[in-house]
Amino acid sequence: MPKFAANLSMLFTDLPFLDRFGAARAAGFKAVEFLFPYAWPAEQIAAQLRAHGLRLVLFNLPPGDWDAGERGMACHPDRGDEFRASVAAARDYALALNVKQVHCMAGKIPPGLAPETAHATCLANLRYAADLLAPHGINLLIEPINHFDMPGYLLGRSAEALAVIAAAGRPNLLLQYDVYHMQRMEGELSNTIRANLARIGHVQIADTPGRHEPGTGEINYRHLFALLDELGYDGWIGCEYHPAAGTLSGLGWITELN
Numbered sequence: 701m702p703k704f705a706a707n708l709s710m711l712f713t714d715l716p717f718l719d720r721f722g723a724a725r726a727a728g729f730k731a732v733e734f735l736f737p738y739a740w741p742a743e744q745i746a747a748q749l750r751a752h753g754l755r756l757v758l759f760n761l762p763p764g765d766w767d768a769g770e771r772g773m774a775c776h777p778d779r780g781d782e783f784r785a786s787v788a789a790a791r792d793y794a795l796a797l798n799v800k801q802v803h804c805m806a807g808k809i810p811p812g813l814a815p816e817t818a819h820a821t822c823l824a825n826l827r828y829a830a831d832l833l834a835p836h837g838i839n840l841l842i843e844p845i846n847h848f849d850m851p852g853y854l855l856g857r858s859a860e861a862l863a864v865i866a867a868a869g870r871p872n873l874l875l876q877y878d879v880y881h882m883q884r885m886e887g888e889l890s891n892t893i894r895a896n897l898a899r900i901g902h903v904q905i906a907d908t909p910g911r912h913e914p915g916t917g918e919i920n921y922r923h924l925f926a927l928l929d930e931l932g933y934d935g936w937i938g939c940e941y942h943p944a945a946g947t948l949s950g951l952g953w954i955t956e957l958n
């Protein structure tokens with residue numbers, strides 16, 4: 701049976717952030733992930749993980765001004781200092797929270813910038829980040845994100861992200877394969893997973909339309925979970941969906957589809 705991590709940025713959102721850890725454990729999760737830890741001292745989050753016997757498996761580098769619509773800055777040529785500071789901040793939290801994978805959002809292509817320049821900037825920044833994290837045994841992940849939800853995002857298809865990973869030549873730079881985004885952008889889920897398993901460091905799930913729990917839409921998750929098992933995927937699967945009608949009432953898919 702796959703290992704599922706509760707995404708605390710999308711599940712249990714009726715509770716304050718620090719209360720979501722205990723709720724996830726009570727619901728049966730042994731691991732969690734979320735977008736950003738930076739609004740809380742690492743010690744407060746570590747205390748929640750300890751208190752509930754949970755493992756933190758993923759969070760993101762600081763994304764720039766999220767509320768203003770920024771989604772990372774790795775492809776922004778004029779934000780090098782800020783990017784390097786964001787990597788250091790993520791490294792410090794990852795060490796304090798014993799996290800082995802962090803997600804670097806590539807960013808939206810700045811208006812007027814040639815896409816080739818954005819890609820070259822992103823590549824150089826990812827190499828820098830991967831090298832800073834490697835001595836600590838931390839993987840850096842990049843995730844293609846669908847252009848319906850996030851227009852202008854640099855990486856939209858698995859092939860684009862895999863090309864960046866190949867060009868970077870860093871063994872700790874891996875793919876975050878979000879089944880929801882990939883279904884919306886390209887389909888070919890089984891074949892893509894099968895062909896690229898060695899490059900996939902983390903999987904995330906939601907169904908479409910609606911980005912709700914597995915079983916609510918068009919994706920055959922029973923088939924995909926069996927495939928991941930068959931292929932020997934031993935990473936975590938982040939439950940990154942908006943529950944259709946409450947987190948607890950929407951967890952039945954875990955037993956129904958596995």
Ligand SMILES: O=C(O)C(=O)[C@H](O)CO
Pocket residue numbers: 735760803843845878881904940
């Ligand atoms: O949106 C997603 O799928 C993610 O995983 C990012 O971390 C946040 O946009």
Ligand SMILES: [Mg+2]
Pocket residue numbers: 843878904940
């Ligand atoms: Mg995702």
